[in-house]
Amino acid sequence: MTEPTPADRPTSGPARKPHEFAATRDWPGYFDxxxxxxxxxxxxxxxxxxxQPIDPDAPPLAIDLGCGEGRDTQHLIDxxxxxxxxxxxxxxxxRIREVRRLAEHPRLTxxxxxxxxxxxxxxxxxLAASFSLPFCPPEHFARLWSELQAALxxxxxxxxxxxxxxxxxxTLPDRAHHTREAALELLSAFEIDTFNEEERDGEDASGTPKHWHVFHIVARKR
Ligand SMILES: C[S@@+](CC[C@H](N)C(=O)[O-])C[C@H]1O[C@@H](n2cnc3c(N)ncnc32)[C@H](O)[C@@H]1O
Incomplete structure (x- = not known):
C-alpha cells in the first residue's frame, strides 16, 4: 500500500467518516x-x-463482491x-490496479x-461481500443473492x-435492507457461524446522528 492513510492526509476541516461518503454513494471519497x-x-x-492449507498449484477461489479499493482482495491475495x-x-x-499495484497479479481477476x-x-x-450488498438496487437484490448462492x-x-x-x-429508495427474519431466511441454505446484529446510534464528524442496524454474517453453504 502506498496510499497515505486518512490520518496522514492533510485536512481542512473535521475528517469525514467513511459512512458519510457511502450515504451519498461518493465512492472515491469513501475509498480515500x-x-x-x-x-x-x-x-x-x-x-x-x-x-484447508492453500495449495499453490491449485489455489482456492474467492469472489470479492463490491470489492471497493481492495482491502479484502489484498488480504486474500497475500x-x-x-x-x-x-x-x-x-x-x-x-485503485486496486494502480494504488495496490495488483494490475498484473496472476491470481487476480x-x-x-x-x-x-x-x-x-x-x-x-x-465469497466476501463486505458492506456492499445493501447498495444493490432492491429490485435486483433477489437475483444477485441467487447468483451468489449458486456460485458458492x-x-x-x-x-x-x-x-x-x-x-x-x-428509507432511501436505492438500498436493499432486510428485517432480521428476512436476513435469516436468505441464509436458509447455509449453516450459520456468525449472525451478529448490531444496532446503535452513532454520530458523524459534524455531529449528525446515524442509526446503524447491521447484520454481520459468516455462514457455510450446505
Ligand atoms: C461501502 S463500500 C464497501 C467496499 C469494500 N467491500 C469494503 O469493505 O470497504 C460499497 C462498495 O459497493 C460498490 N457498489 C455500490 N453499488 C454497486 C452496484 N450497484 N454494483 C456494483 N458495485 C456497487 C461501491 O462501488 C463500493 O465499492
Missing part, C-alpha cells in the same frame, strides 16, 4: 476515507473457518488465494460490473453484511 484499512472481521472469521474482485465503480478497480449485471459467477470457495460450492463460506430495516438508510 478507508485507505490503509485492513481486512474486514467477517472475512477474517471466514478464513478461520476455511481450515494469503495465496485466487480472487475475482468485482465492483461497479471504475475508481475501485483503478478484476471486473468492473454493476451488481445489476452480475451473472454466472464461477464456482468459488469463499457446498461447504464454501459467505462473509459479509446486510443492513437492517431500522437502519437510517432503510
Amino acid at each position: 476515507a478507508v485507505a490503509g484499512s485492513g481486512p474486514r472481521d467477517t472475512l477474517l472469521r471466514a478464513l478461520e473457518l476455511f481450515d 494469503l495465496g488465494w485466487r480472487v475475482l474482485a468485482i465492483d461497479g465503480h471504475a475508481d475501485a478497480i483503478r 478484476l471486473l468492473e460490473l454493476p451488481f445489476e449485471s452480475v451473472e454466472q459467477l464461477p464456482a468459488c470457495d469463499l 460450492k457446498p461447504g464454501a463460506i459467505f462473509a459479509g453484511q446486510l443492513f437492517g430495516d431500522r437502519d437510517e438508510w432503510a
Whole structure:
C-alpha cells in the first residue's frame, strides 16, 4: 500500500467518516476515507473457518463482491488465494490496479460490473461481500443473492453484511435492507457461524446522528 492513510492526509476541516461518503454513494471519497484499512472481521472469521492449507498449484477461489479499493482482495491475495474482485465503480478497480499495484497479479481477476449485471459467477470457495450488498438496487437484490448462492460450492463460506430495516438508510429508495427474519431466511441454505446484529446510534464528524442496524454474517453453504 502506498496510499497515505486518512490520518496522514492533510485536512481542512473535521475528517469525514467513511459512512458519510457511502450515504451519498461518493465512492472515491469513501475509498480515500478507508485507505490503509485492513481486512474486514467477517472475512477474517471466514478464513478461520476455511481450515484447508492453500495449495499453490491449485489455489482456492474467492469472489470479492463490491470489492471497493481492495482491502479484502489484498488480504486474500497475500494469503495465496485466487480472487475475482468485482465492483461497479471504475475508481475501485483503478485503485486496486494502480494504488495496490495488483494490475498484473496472476491470481487476480478484476471486473468492473454493476451488481445489476452480475451473472454466472464461477464456482468459488469463499465469497466476501463486505458492506456492499445493501447498495444493490432492491429490485435486483433477489437475483444477485441467487447468483451468489449458486456460485458458492457446498461447504464454501459467505462473509459479509446486510443492513437492517431500522437502519437510517432503510428509507432511501436505492438500498436493499432486510428485517432480521428476512436476513435469516436468505441464509436458509447455509449453516450459520456468525449472525451478529448490531444496532446503535452513532454520530458523524459534524455531529449528525446515524442509526446503524447491521447484520454481520459468516455462514457455510450446505
Ligand atoms: C461501502 S463500500 C464497501 C467496499 C469494500 N467491500 C469494503 O469493505 O470497504 C460499497 C462498495 O459497493 C460498490 N457498489 C455500490 N453499488 C454497486 C452496484 N450497484 N454494483 C456494483 N458495485 C456497487 C461501491 O462501488 C463500493 O465499492
